[in-house]
Amino acid sequence: MPQKQIYARPALCTGCRICANACSVYHHGVANPRLGAINIRQNLFERYEFQELCRHCENPPCVNACMVGCITKDDKTGLVLHDRKRCVGCWMCVMACPYGAVKRDVLNKVAIKCDQCRDRDRPVCVEVCPTGALVLDLREDVPQEPFFTEPTIAD
C-alpha cells in the first residue's frame, strides 16, 4: 500500500523548529516545540541531522509495545494512530520507537505522536516550513531523495 511519509531534506533544513511549534499550536493550542510530534535535530555546523518524526512504519514496534492498545495501524490509510483519550503515559512506546518519534507530554501523562494531521490535506509542519525542507511523499520515494547526504553538500 502506498504510504506517505513526512521527511526533511537535510540540505534545506536549518533546524529552526518552526515545524515543531506549528504542530504544537495546531494540536495543543500552545507554542511549545516540546509538545510537537516532530523534532528535526539539525546542526549544519556540526554536520548532523536526526529526524525525530514518525515514519508510520510498516511493522510498527510502538503498536506491539502499547499495552493499552491505543496505538493502532489503520489498515485503510496506513497511518499509525494514537488515541490520546485512552493513553495512560506508561512510555512503553517511547522506549520502543527506534526513531524517537514519540514525545512525552509529562504534565498530562500522555504520549504525543504524529497523525499526519489527518483532518487536513497537508500536515501543518509541511505547510509552514519556510525553506520547503519538509516533504510529504510516498515512502518508496524517500530513499531516492538525497536524504542522507552530508548537509554541507549541495542538493
Add this chain to the structure above:
Amino acid sequence: MRYVIIGNSAAAVGAVESIRKVDQAGQVVIIGDEPYHVYSRPLIAHFLAGEVGDDRLAYRSADFYERMQVQAVLGYKATRIDLTGQQVYLANEKAIDFDRLLICTGSCVTKPNIKGIDLRGVTTFQKLTDAYYIKNQSRSKSRRAVVVGGGFIGLRAAQSLREAGIDVALLVRSRVMRRVLDAAGSALVESLLQAEGIEIIKGRALQEIQGQNGQVAGIILDDGRVEACGIVVVATGVAPNLDLVTNTGVQIDKGILVNQYLQTTYSNVFAAGDVAQTYDIPRGIGFINANWPNAHEQGGVAGFNMAGARVPYHGSIGMNVISIGAVPVVALGITDPASEQQAGYEQKTRTNKQQNIYQKLVFKDNRLKGAIFIGDLGLCGAVKELIREQTLVGIIKDSILSENYQLYGFLRKKRQAQLEGRSIQWPETYVTQNPYRKSFNEASWTERERDERKWSPQGVTQ
C-alpha cells in the same frame, strides 16, 4: 484449518490479528480461564491506583472477537493437551480439536508455603480479579499494606496502593528490581520510592503471616520483627504456567523451548509470550523475557507461522519501563554484568544526582548489550534498536550518552544502509586496530554541545 489458542492476553491477541491477515476462513478458538474480555494486564496497576476506571481496561474494542471471527471460550481452564490426538481438554471435560495450537498461558505467582498464607487479605497481583480483591479489601479494612517482593510487579503493586492512599511497606530480599537494574540504578529507584512515601524493608524475608478472625493482621519477618498490616500482596516467585505441557514430550527448560518460528517440539504446537523461552538477543542464549511488547510480537509471529506464512522471529530483549513519580526508568537487555555468567563487559555511565539522572550502557565485543536510562530517556529507542540489531558500535561508544554528532552520523549511515538493503557492520579489526583518535578535548566538546560549557580560557586554548 482450526486454530486453538490457550490464553487470552497480549500474545493471543497478536496471534489472532496475524492469523486473520493470512487466513480469513479458518476457525479460531481462544480458551481463557479468566471470565473477562481481553484486558490489559499492566493496566490493573493503574486501575488499582484509581487512575483509570474498569471501563478502560480493555485491550481491544468490545467487538474484537466478532470482528476477528473468534470463538472465545472464557471462564474455562484447559486442563490437558492430547498432542497426538490433537485435542485440548477443558475443565468441564469438553474436548476441543485443533490443527494448530498456540500455548500462551503466561506466568503466575506461586504463593510461598508459610503459615497464614490462606488468610483473607493475602493475595497475588497478577489478574484483574486480584485488583478487584485488593480494591475491596483496602476500602473496608486496614490503611496499611505490605508488598512482598521488589521485582517489577511488586513495585507496581506498591506504587498503586500508595497512589490509592494506603501506607505501603515493600519487603525486598536484596535490592529493588534486581533482575533488570544494576546496584546503582536500584539505589536510585529505592530513594525515589521512598520519596513517594513507600517504606522499604531490605534484607529480610517473610516468615509468617498473622491473622485475626481469618483476616490478616500483620506479618512476622525472619528477624522476629512484626509489621502490622491489613493486606499482604505476594509478588515473588513468578514462574511460567507450564502445567499443561509438563510430561507431554514438549521440551521445556525454564519455559517452553521454541525454534525461530516459535514452534515447540511438536511442529503444529506453538508457544509465545511469558511461557516461551525465546532467543535472547544480547545474551545469545534462550531466555524468558516476560514483557508486554515481546508477548504481543511473539504472538504475532506465531500467528503468521500457524497460518502458513513462514515468518522468522528475530529474538527478544528484556525491556522495562516504569515511572516513579515523574521520573521515568527504562531498562534494556543486560544491565548488570556482575550478575552475568560471562565476563568481558564494558560499561559507560552518566550520572547527575541533583536531577535524578542515571544512564548506563553495557557493551561487549563492541556491541551494545544493555542500557539503563533513569530520569533522562535520551535516545533510548535508538539504543534499543542498536541492541536489537547487535550493530558493532565500537566507534561511537563514547558518543551515545553524550548524544553528540558522531552518534547521529552513525544512525544516519545505518539507516541509509538499511534502506539500501545492506547492513553496515564496522569490522572488529578496524575498530581495534585503528582506534578513533580524538582531535579535541571530548569532555569539553560535549559540554559545549549541551550548551553547558563554562568558557574558561583554559578550555578554549585546548
